Every structure is written in C-alpha cells, then in structure tokens.
Amino acid sequence: MPLLKVTIDNIEVEVEAGTTIMNAARKIGGSVVPPAMCYYSKLEGSGGYCRTCLVKVSQGSFKDNRPMPKLVASCRTPVQDGMVVQNRTSPEVMDNRRAITEFLLINHPLDCPVCDQAGECHLQDLSYEHGLEVTRTEEDRRTFDPIDIGDLIKLHMNRCILCYRCVKVADQITDGRVHGVLGRGDHSEISTLIQKAVDNDFSGNMIDVCPVGALTDKTFRFKSRVWFTRPFDAHRECSKCCGKTVLWMKGEEILRVTGRKDKYGELEEFICNDCRFEHKENVDWIVEGPRKIERHSVISQNHYEKLDIPEDGEETE
Amino acid sequence: MAEKILLKNIDVPGLASFEVYRKLGGYSAVEKVLKNFTPDQVTSEVTKSGLRGRGGAGFPAGMKWGFIDKKTNNPRYFVCNFDESEPGTFKDRHIGQLNPHQLIEGMILGSYALGARTSYIYIRGELFYVLRIIEKAIAEAYKNGFLGENILGSGYSLDLYCQPGAGAYICGEETALLESLEGKRGNPRIKPPFPAVVGLYGCPTVVNNVETIAALPWIINNGGEAYSAVGIGNSKGTKLISACGHINKPGIYEIELGLPVEEFIYSDEYCGGIRPGHTLKAVVAGGSSVPILPANLILKTAEGKPRLMSYESLSEGGFQSGTMLGSGGFIVMDETTCIVKNLLTFAKFYHHESCGQCSPCREGTGWMEKILHRIESGHGTMKDIDLLVDISKHIEGNTICPLGDAAAWPVASAIRHFREEFEEHVKLQKCPF
Numbered sequence: 186m187p188l189l190k191v192t193i194d195n196i197e198v199e200v201e202a203g204t205t206i207m208n209a210a211r212k213i214g215g216s217v218v219p220p221a222m223c224y225y226s227k228l229e230g231s232g233g234y235c236r237t238c239l240v241k242v243s244q245g246s247f248k249d250n251r252p253m254p255k256l257v258a259s260c261r262t263p264v265q266d267g268m269v270v271q272n273r274t275s276p277e278v279m280d281n282r283r284a285i286t287e288f289l290l291i292n293h294p295l296d297c298p299v300c301d302q303a304g305e306c307h308l309q310d311l312s313y314e315h316g317l318e319v320t321r322t323e324e325d326r327r328t329f330d331p332i333d334i335g336d337l338i339k340l341h342m343n344r345c346i347l348c349y350r351c352v353k354v355a356d357q358i359t360d361g362r363v364h365g366v367l368g369r370g371d372h373s374e375i376s377t378l379i380q381k382a383v384d385n386d387f388s389g390n391m392i393d394v395c396p397v398g399a400l401t402d403k404t405f406r407f408k409s410r411v412w413f414t415r416p417f418d419a420h421r422e423c424s425k426c427c428g429k430t431v432l433w434m435k436g437e438e439i440l441r442v443t444g445r446k447d448k449y450g451e452l453e454e455f456i457c458n459d460c461r462f463e464h465k466e467n468v469d470w471i472v473e474g475p476r477k478i479e480r481h482s483v484i485s486q487n488h489y490e491k492l493d494i495p496e497d498g499e500e501t502e
Numbered sequence: 503m504a505e506k507i508l509l510k511n512i513d514v515p516g517l518a519s520f521e522v523y524r525k526l527g528g529y530s531a532v533e534k535v536l537k538n539f540t541p542d543q544v545t546s547e548v549t550k551s552g553l554r555g556r557g558g559a560g561f562p563a564g565m566k567w568g569f570i571d572k573k574t575n576n577p578r579y580f581v582c583n584f585d586e587s588e589p590g591t592f593k594d595r596h597i598g599q600l601n602p603h604q605l606i607e608g609m610i611l612g613s614y615a616l617g618a619r620t621s622y623i624y625i626r627g628e629l630f631y632v633l634r635i636i637e638k639a640i641a642e643a644y645k646n647g648f649l650g651e652n653i654l655g656s657g658y659s660l661d662l663y664c665q666p667g668a669g670a671y672i673c674g675e676e677t678a679l680l681e682s683l684e685g686k687r688g689n690p691r692i693k694p695p696f697p698a699v700v701g702l703y704g705c706p707t708v709v710n711n712v713e714t715i716a717a718l719p720w721i722i723n724n725g726g727e728a729y730s731a732v733g734i735g736n737s738k739g740t741k742l743i744s745a746c747g748h749i750n751k752p753g754i755y756e757i758e759l760g761l762p763v764e765e766f767i768y769s770d771e772y773c774g775g776i777r778p779g780h781t782l783k784a785v786v787a788g789g790s791s792v793p794i795l796p797a798n799l800i801l802k803t804a805e806g807k808p809r810l811m812s813y814e815s816l817s818e819g820g821f822q823s824g825t826m827l828g829s830g831g832f833i834v835m836d837e838t839t840c841i842v843k844n845l846l847t848f849a850k851f852y853h854h855e856s857c858g859q860c861s862p863c864r865e866g867t868g869w870m871e872k873i874l875h876r877i878e879s880g881h882g883t884m885k886d887i888d889l890l891v892d893i894s895k896h897i898e899g900n901t902i903c904p905l906g907d908a909a910a911w912p913v914a915s916a917i918r919h920f921r922e923e924f925e926e927h928v929k930l931q932k933c934p935f
Contacts, residue, residue, distance in 0.1 A: 233692040234860050236900050255899040261692050284896030288865035321889060324872045347858060366687070366858070369670070371868045373858035 189266040193217050193240075194274045206259035206270055207238055211449070218449075219272055220282070220311050222289070222396050223348035224260035225451055231353050232260035235346065236285050237311060241278050244269035256281060279315070286315045292327040292371065293397070294343045302398030304411040307450055308346065329374050334364065335382035337403050337462055338392060342374050345399035351375065351391040358455055359387045375399070386425055389461040393444050393452050404462055405433075405441040414440055416476035421469055425457035431476050439465045445476070507720045507732070507740045508713065509756045512600050518635055520642035523603040529648055531722035532610050536656035539722075544615035548718065550726030552738030557583055557674075557711035558789060558829040559904075560813045567708055569698035570616055576705040580618040581683065582609055584625040584632075584712050585667055585674035588789035589851055590831030593742035594712035596754045598625070598632040601716070602639035606662065608715035610648060611722055613660050616708055620661045624679050627669035636664045671855035675903045676709040678857065689859050690903035713742055713830075734760030737812035741827070747834035750774035763787075763809045763816075764801050767834065780836035784920070787816055788828020790848045791908030793915030794841070795825050821915065840935035841920040842927055845912060846874040852909035863906035866897040870913055877924060880932040887924045891917055 188199035191209045194217040200209045208226070210218045219240055224232030232238075238260050242253040247267030256278060259270070272278055290312055297303040329342040347366065352375070355362035363384075364377040377383060383391070392400045414433040421428045433441040442461050444452040464470065516522040523529070535544055549564025570578060582605065586594040597605055605623070613621045625633050640662055643649045651659045665683060667673045673682045677691035680702045701707020717739060721729045730738045737759035746752045749767065751774035757766060767782065768775045776782050785800040786792060803809055804823035809816065817824045835844065853867040870893055876882045894910035901907070917924060926934050 233902060236860050236862055239900060258692070281896060281900060284892075285861060285900070288861045288869075288896075291865050291869055322869065324869075327868075346861065347864065368858070369672075370853065370856040370858045371864050373864075 189264055189268075191264045191268045191270065193270040194272050200264060202263075204264055206240060206242075206257070206262050206264055206268075207232075209264050210259065210270075210272065217272055219259045220307075220314070221260055221449065222307055222311065222346060223350060225350050225353070225394060226449075227451060227455075228350060228353040228357060228394070231348075231350060233258045235289070235348055237282060237289075237315075239278060239281055239285070241271040241275040242268060243271050243275075282315045283317065286312050287317060287321070289346050290316060290320070291322045293346070294326060296344070300341075300344065300398040301401040301406060301411075302344075302395075305450075306398060307396035327371060332376060333382070334377055335384055335388075337458065338383060338388060339401045339403045339406060340375060341399050341401065342376075343399075344397050345375055346397055347373060347375075348396055350394040350396070351400055354390050354394050354455075355383070355388070358390060359385045361385065386457050386459070387455060389458045390444065390452065390455045393446070393455075396450070402441055402443075402461075404465075408440045409435055416478060418445065418473040418476045419470040420473065421460065421464065421471065423457060423460050425459055427454045427456065428460055429454060430456055430460055430470075432470060432472070437467065439467065439470075506756050507729075508597065508604075508716055508742055509754075512596070517601050518599075518603070518639060520603060520639070520646055523601070524646075527723075528603050528719075529607055531719040532607055532648060533654060535611055535614055535722055536654050536658060539614075541615045541617055544611060544722065547721060547726040548615070551717075551721045551729035552726075552733075552736065553714060553717055553721065553729065554736075554738070554813065555711055556713035556717075556741065556830070558588070558791075558826075560827060563710060563714050566698070566710070567612075567616060569696065570708055571699045571706040572617075574706065577620065578616050578618045579702040579705055579707040580609065580613040580616050580621040581676075581679070581702060581707055581709045582621070582623040582712060582715050583674060583676060583679055583709050584623050584629070585671075585679060586712070586829075587626055587628075587671040587674055587855075588791065588829050588831055589848065590744065590746060590786060590833040591789045591829045592744045592746075593754050593830055595629060595632060596742070596744075597712055597716050598629070598636055602636045603643065604716045604719060605636070605712060606639055606643050606649070608718035609662055610653070610660060611718045612708070612710065612715055613662075614658060619659060620663070622683060622702075623662070623664040624673070624683055625664055625666050626674075627667045630666065633664055633666050640664060670857075671851075672857045672903070672905060675905065678903065679709060680707065689857050690905075692902055711829075732758055734810065734812050735814050737814060737827075741811070741830055743811070743830045743832050745773050745832040745834065747832075748777050748780060748836040748839070749834045750777055757811055759810075759812045760815075761811045763811055766811055766832075767801075773832075773834065776834070776836050780838065782834065783837045783839055784835045784841065786831070786833040786835075786912070787825045789831035790833070790851065791904075791911060792826040792828040793821055793824075793911050794845075794919065795823075795915070796919045799823050799919070800825075821911070822918075825915070838935065840878075840933055841916050841923050842874065842878050843933065843935070845916045846871065846878050848912045849874050849909070852905065856905060856909070857903075860900075860902045860906070862897045863901045863909065866893050866906070867909045869893055870909070874913075877927050878933055880927065880930070882924075882928045884925065884928055887917060887921065887928070 219238035222235035239256040240259045244250045246265030334340045367376045417432045419432045444456045553563045555561045672678045673688040675690045678688045682688035697707040766772045782797040786794045804819045813827045816827045849871040853871040856863045856867045858864045894913040897906045898910040
C-alpha cells in the first residue's frame, strides 16, 4: 500500500491510508497536534463530539484540490493523498477553537480550587491555551443532583463535558455497561440506570479516561493536590491486567495508583481495579523509577511554559 | 396551476381507504413498474424528473439513489422520513393522514428501484393517530397483494413497517433517524460514511422525505420528463407549502415551483393576503431554521427581481439578502410581531431539541436562548446583540449535524435584518410590542 502524503501546518508527513488527520499530526508531533477532549485512540468510535480538534482542509487531495467547505474534525477525518491541512496556521481554526473552549466552559463550574483533577485536567490546559481571559456569561451554570455510583468512583456531573469516553470504556473493556447518557441537550447526564453502582473489575479506567474532574478516585479524594505528589512507574504481577502502573507518592505513602498515560493523556494500557484501588502498600509494587510527565501539565512543571502563539495566529520558529 | 400532483384527490372522501384510492387509479404505477420496468429504469425516470428532496436540503433524489452501494451483498433499505417536526412545517402530516396509500405506493416504487426487501416509514412520535391510519393502510395493501411476498406475481417481495419515534426533533436528521430506528439513542452519526454506504444496521440505505416519496407514483405514471416540465430552472415539479401566521387563509398549498412569492401571499388562490388592516413585516420562508427575511427582501431580491418560490430564487443573494426554500414551512408575520420574541421561541425550541452530542450546539443553543430571554425581558445590553452574532457564527458549520446551523441561522438573520428592533429592546429596557 503506497503511503499518502499530507501537509499539516506546512510540515509534510507520509502516513498509511485510513489514518486520520489527528493521527497524522501526532506522527509529526509538537504544536501541530490539535487538542482532543473526546478522541481517545484506544477507544473505537471515539471522537467527533467536542469539536476542539477542528482543522481547516485547504486542499482536499492531489486529485481534487478544492478546499473542504467547513472545518473538519481531525480525529474523524481520514487523510487523502495530497491533503493540505491548516491547524495553528489558520486564524479561522484558532478563532473557532477559542469559541469551542468557551462553549465547554460556560457551564463548567470552574471549581478547580476544590477539584481533584486540577493540575492534570485537559480542560484546564485547553482553556489556558485557547480560552478567553474573561467570561462572557452572566447566567447561572447548569447543575445536576449528585448521584452515588459506588464506593470507588465519584461522579461529579456538573463538571462533565460529555466526551462519551467513559461510556465507550464501559462498552469496550468491561463485561457490561451499567451507565450511559440520559436526557438530551445540555441536560444530558452520565448516569446509571436507577442509580446502580458501577461495579466491575475495570471500572476504574473511567477515571483515567475522563478529561475533566467529572470522574475521580474516591480513595484519593481530597488527599492531596496532584502536583504535591511524585509519580513513579511501578509494576506487579497481576492476573487480570498488565500490572504496569504509576504510583502517586507523598513521602513513603502511596496516595493513588493510575494507569500510565502517554503525552496525549491517553492510557498506554488499561489496568484493573485490583491494582488501582486495592494495592497501596509499598511492598505490593516493584518501583521502576520516576515517571516523566510530558506535555505542559502543571504537575511536572508547576507553571505553564510560554506558548509560542503570536497574536496573528501565525506560528514562528 | 394546471394539474395537482400531490394533492390531486385529497378532497375525495374516504381517500385513506384502499378501495377509493384504487378506484382513482392508485397503485397503477406499481403495476406498471413491476411489469415493464427494471429497477434502474425507475431510478433513471426519477433522475430525469429532476425531483429534489423535499425535507429541506433539496438534494436531487435520483442522485441520492445513485449513491447507494450496490457492491455489497448486504440487504438494502429504503426509509421514509416522516419525522416532520420543524416549527411551521405541517405538510407531510397532511399526506399521511389523508392519503396514506400514495405514500405506500411511493415506498413500493422506491424500494423496488433500490432493491430493498424491507422498508420503513419512521413517523414522528406525536403523530400517533397518523401512525394508526398508515398501519391500517399498510394492512390493506398487504391484503390486496401490493405488499408482502411476490407482489402481483412479479417475484418482487417487500415488507413495509411503520415505526413511531419517541418525539425528538433530532430524529428527523437522517442518521439520527437510523440510530433511533435501530432502537438506539437518536444521536446523529458522524459522516462519512453516509447512509448510502453504511446506513440502517450497517447496510446501504436511502432516506427520503414523505413528500419526495409521494411524488413518485405521478412521476412513474406520467414519466420523468412530464414532471420536469413543471417548475422552473432546477426547481422541478410542485411543492407543498404549509402557510401559517398572519395571513387570511393559512393552510397547505401545492404550488408549482417558480410561483412569485408576492402572488403566493396575496392571491386569493393561496394565502389570501395579510389579515385586514395590517401589513407584511417578515417571512420565514421554509421552516423555522431558515433565515428570516423582511418584507422588502422576501417580495423582491436585493437586485429588485421578483422573488419566486423556488430553490434558486429564494436563496438568491446568499444569506446576506436571501433565505432557503427549506421544508416549506411558510411563516408570515405582520407588523404586530416582535422579532425578538419570535426568535426567542425558535431558540427555545432548538435548545430543547439539541441532542447534546457535540459541544457548540449543546452549549451554544442554551446560551443564545438565555441571552434572548434577557433582551426580551428588558435586561439586555448592546453587547449582548453582538455576543449573539458571535455565538451563532461559531455554532454554524462546527457541529456534527445541521441542527447547529438550524439554530444559528435564525439568530444571525434576525439580527442582520432587524437589528434596530433588538436595540430598541435594550434602549427601552422592555419589549416595545
């Protein structure tokens, strides 16, 4: 199969047929990668909902060099040979990304100071990079009645951005989904049928795939801000999963166990609840060494690096 | 108009029964096709006729049928979109209620052309009484050998089902309709793939509007060329217009495409003019989602040409000074109408009906409604008006399905053409009407 040639933000890359624009951009890496709040490469059929990854296709292919009429979701659009894509280089794309960020935030409680996800929250990253400095809403934010989905996972629906990742995780890696999206429009909510507890061996992965603080670990709740903990790669023999995890330590104490996430915040491998919730003693684990946290998350840096986006949206080296 | 195509016998008492419909020449197109036509010949007649999708988008029906994937061995499906819920549009209900056999006949013709063995009519949940009428008609068609195994001895078999939705506007979007028909949550799918390749149950599917399908029997009986002789330019045939609002004769009218808008509003054959003592202020020409136009621009284009009821003429001038034919929901407003309040009603509708899948529509529709509510109730600021324009601009084109566009266009157009009225609300700190 011949490789297809794609140009994203003036950088050329060759990819296999069927690759999406998002994955072509990830092959290049760096700032040409559009942000993704709902797309998750390990989950089939994910993506297309949040619209943060919209990009401009200024040339469809070598054969048909017309531009696409609308911005397209890069996570769901397969590349064509000779496609030319503009991400950061298009002021229109950046303007729309600003707007999408605003849409995601108008009903978000912005309770970062008391949210466990703060510091590793993709919505925080997104709004830091693409959001406005001021809010243009004065209306009340949408709220939901809290529901209890079990002893291990805390659902905080007010923070949810409806990325559908947790639904897809439950569909694709557990043996029976008991939660889904109820209701319609801006009052759709993640919920279980008649408030049943989410209970199966892999349910904890819902926490890791959640881009915001809607699903958090009850065993870690309010123990520490993530940036005060130190992450270590560790593993153990596990009959249910790969057993490869990250331990989030404070002193000698293991506060939290999560899966290992790559630079796009995606789990490398899913882990079982046994590893995640039941093994918090140092003797349970073989520690490999410190985990390097990539991307611009505050956990690793305590501050955001200056981003190189000048005002006109054109990127300079 | 010379001859009515869709509503010819609509006033005949008992038309909904098989006997009456048959006596008036019904099902002759099915007989003709099953005896003399190959499926491709049916498609080519439809292509020749220039019939365009009557659901709102106006996509050529023959071309849509041509996209169906014939390479797979999977079954193919033909689905009728009867989820008519656009505010201002009530034309499909008329056909389903009074002339269900015409729809069924069209379904048989379309199914035959596409090679479908099972077809569905997806009807809006609120139209339960129409569902009953259609189900009765389907049973009659089965009894008389026009549905089921080996229709009229031709070897062609077809099963037809009528399935009600649960009352969601979004299920009128064809991929959401298919999801709903499969028994899932009615969320629009991300395209591509299009239904013609991956549709119902993952099989090639064509979805057409009721009115499109109801025109098929006439096209087969009289030929595609006869149909294309009616109408103007690329707008062939006739269109049902459901007219409502401040006119003397609200109702459903079948018009030949190309009829001047002025004649449609003022002639006694159609709307019969604006109610006495009042003047025309604005028209929403094709259902709530199309841009609203002020009186001067609906009667004449920006260049001063008379505006016609056709796909091309109504959209002349783009969205700056034009609109769309849409689904044919013709809402007329006189000078007593508050545009802001009207827009608030529309915005409320789209907020309520957004499926919640993608963020611009889910969050933006509610936001716009809240701002409009603020302006209408006298708490708006001048900044709010620009904010509305900004929001609508960023919903438009950024969503998975056209519901986002449908929510954004009315807002953008109302502010474009009636900005003073919004400003007046802000200045007076109340609604001037």
